[in-house]
Amino acid sequence: MTCCGISSGQIGSIGVSPDGKFIAVAYKKDRTSFIYRIAIDTGQAARLTNATTGSESSPAFSADGKRIAFSYSPGSGAHSRIVIGNVDGSDLHPWPAPSDGNDFWPVFSPDNKTIILARSGFYGSYSPIAQPHPHAWDFYAGGLDGTDLRQLTNESFYMVSPISVSPDGKNMAVVTEGEIAVYSLDHPEKPTLSLRPHVPKEADRRNPILECPNYEPDGKSILFMAASNGKPWGGYNYDVYRVDIGTGALEKLTNGNGYATDLRIFADGRTEVFLKWRSDWHATPVKSELNLLDLQTHKVTPFKVTGLN
Numbered sequence: 425m426t427c428c429g430i431s432s433g434q435i436g437s438i439g440v441s442p443d444g445k446f447i448a449v450a451y452k453k454d455r456t457s458f459i460y461r462i463a464i465d466t467g468q469a470a471r472l473t474n475a476t477t478g479s480e481s482s483p484a485f486s487a488d489g490k491r492i493a494f495s496y497s498p499g500s501g502a503h504s505r506i507v508i509g510n511v512d513g514s515d516l517h518p519w520p521a522p523s524d525g526n527d528f529w530p531v532f533s534p535d536n537k538t539i540i541l542a543r544s545g546f547y548g549s550y551s552p553i554a555q556p557h558p559h560a561w562d563f564y565a566g567g568l569d570g571t572d573l574r575q576l577t578n579e580s581f582y583m584v585s586p587i588s589v590s591p592d593g594k595n596m597a598v599v600t601e602g603e604i605a606v607y608s609l610d611h612p613e614k615p616t617l618s619l620r621p622h623v624p625k626e627a628d629r630r631n632p633i634l635e636c637p638n639y640e641p642d643g644k645s646i647l648f649m650a651a652s653n654g655k656p657w658g659g660y661n662y663d664v665y666r667v668d669i670g671t672g673a674l675e676k677l678t679n680g681n682g683y684a685t686d687l688r689i690f691a692d693g694r695t696e697v698f699l700k701w702r703s704d705w706h707a708t709p710v711k712s713e714l715n716l717l718d719l720q721t722h723k724v725t726p727f728k729v730t731g732l733n
Contacts, residue, residue, distance in 0.1 A: 433732060435699060435712045439483035439492070441511070442691045448472065448483035448492060449714075451732050459483050459494055461513075462729055469731035472513040482586065485511065486532040491568070493519070493530040493539060506530045506541055508568065520570035526558060529586040533565075534593040540565045540576070540609075542584060563587065563596070565609070576612040585635055591643045602631040604646060604667070619646070621667045621674050627651040627660050635662065636687035638696070644669055647677070647696065647719075649687050659683065659707065664696065664717060677722050683709055694719055697727070 436457060439448040445464055450457050457479040460469040473480060478498040485492055492511045496518075497504040504526040509516030519530075525543040532539060544558035561581040566573035576596075585599035589609075595616070597606050606617035620632065627633045633651035640647060645668050651660040662684040664677040687698040696717040701709035714727040 434710070435714060435729075435732075436686075437482045438686045438688045438697055438699065438714075439485055439494075440688045440690050440697060441485045442487055442489045444690045444692055444695070446485075447688075447697060447714075448485065448494075450479075450481040450483065450494070452479075453733075457481055459492075460732060462731075467727065467729050469729055473516060474513075480507070482529045484530050484532060486536050487534045488536045491532070491536075493532065495528045495530065497526075504528060506539065508539070519566075519568075521564075521566045521573045522570075525560075527564075528558070531587055531589055531596075533589060534591060537567065538565050539568060540587060540589065540596065542586065545580065559583070563598070563607075563612070576609065577607065578613070585637060588637045588639045588646070590639050591641055597637040597639060597646055599634045599637055599648070602628075602634065604634060604637050604648060606669075617669070619667055619669070619672065621648075621650065621665065621672070623650045623652050623663075623665060623674065623676070625652040625654050627653060633660070635685065636698075638687055638689040640666075640689065641691065641693040647687065647689060649684060649698070654680070659703075664698070677719065678717060678724055681724075684715075685712075689719075 433453040435449045436452050437450045447462050449460055451460050459472045459480045461472050462469045481495045483494040493508040495504050496507045506519040506527050507516055508519045525545045527541050527543050529542045530539050541564055542561055543564055545560035561584045563576040565576055581600055587596045587598045589596050595606050604619040605615040608616050635649040638647040645666050647666050649662045651662050661681050663681050666675040683701040685699050689696045699712045700715055702711040704710045716725045716727050
């Protein structure tokens with residue numbers, strides 16, 4: 425399967441509509457990245473936005489399926505902001521909450537009243553030999569109209585993942601450094617639960633490489649990706665696992681994914697979608713492919729897309 429048949433573009437992030445009929449992706453080509461909506465039944469993609477410059481990423485649907493939100497970085501040193509609008513791409517406008525940082529990864533609350541997002545307070549590196557990245561992360565929430573903005577965490581995380589909100593809207597799960605931390609959205613000062621699942625042949629036992637937490641619809645388990653050794657030609661496999669929140673019991677759902685990212689669960693709990701990446705001879709990920717995971721049979725199926733350009 426070749427993603428869209430176009431080797432020069434990359435799908436970089438994914439959102440799933442609550443009815444399971446569409447996924448939204450950020451499609452990167454050259455120096456731009458724009459949001460497309462893809463029909464699950466046909467694989468046909470259509471551009472959702474009309475920006476001509478900058479980078480759009482991290483699309484998210486509201487629980488009622490009426491709205492969509494994403495991050496937009498205009499470039500030239502301007503801050504990344506959240507954009508919100510109708511799911512058909514109409515009435516797109518910047519989320520008006522005040523910000524003095526860079527805002528990423530919007531998520532709607534299950535009651536459709538709140539947006540939760542990650543904000544980076546520092547872009548750079550703490551070492552002269554490291555590449556610059558967003559740091560000093562915390563999470564915020566506010567109304568869809570930008571009012572009632574409140575800071576949820578005050579930990580200035582070095583590195584975090586996008587969050588998953590529990591089905592009852594009471595908690596959020598996020599990967600910080602080597603753990604899946606669960607925070608109460610009513611009292612988010614410190615985690616109420618810390619999960620440190622250890623997968624077979626994990627890449628680093630002291631600091632496990634975990635990604636992409638996703639609550640299952642019953643709220644009793646979290647699906648996530650973890651890096652393990654074992655890829656025949658070197659590097660890590662990023663496979664999908666399920667951890668039981670109550671018991672910590674671990675179940676492996678895929679085998680030998682290679683480098684994979686952006687795990688997202690469908691609302692019915694039967695399917696997940698994620699990206700597999702192919703690398704060049706420098707081991708740099710250069711090409712992404714959408715895959716669907718059947719959570720009952722554990723079968724992974726490539727998902728062919730047309731219309732990305």
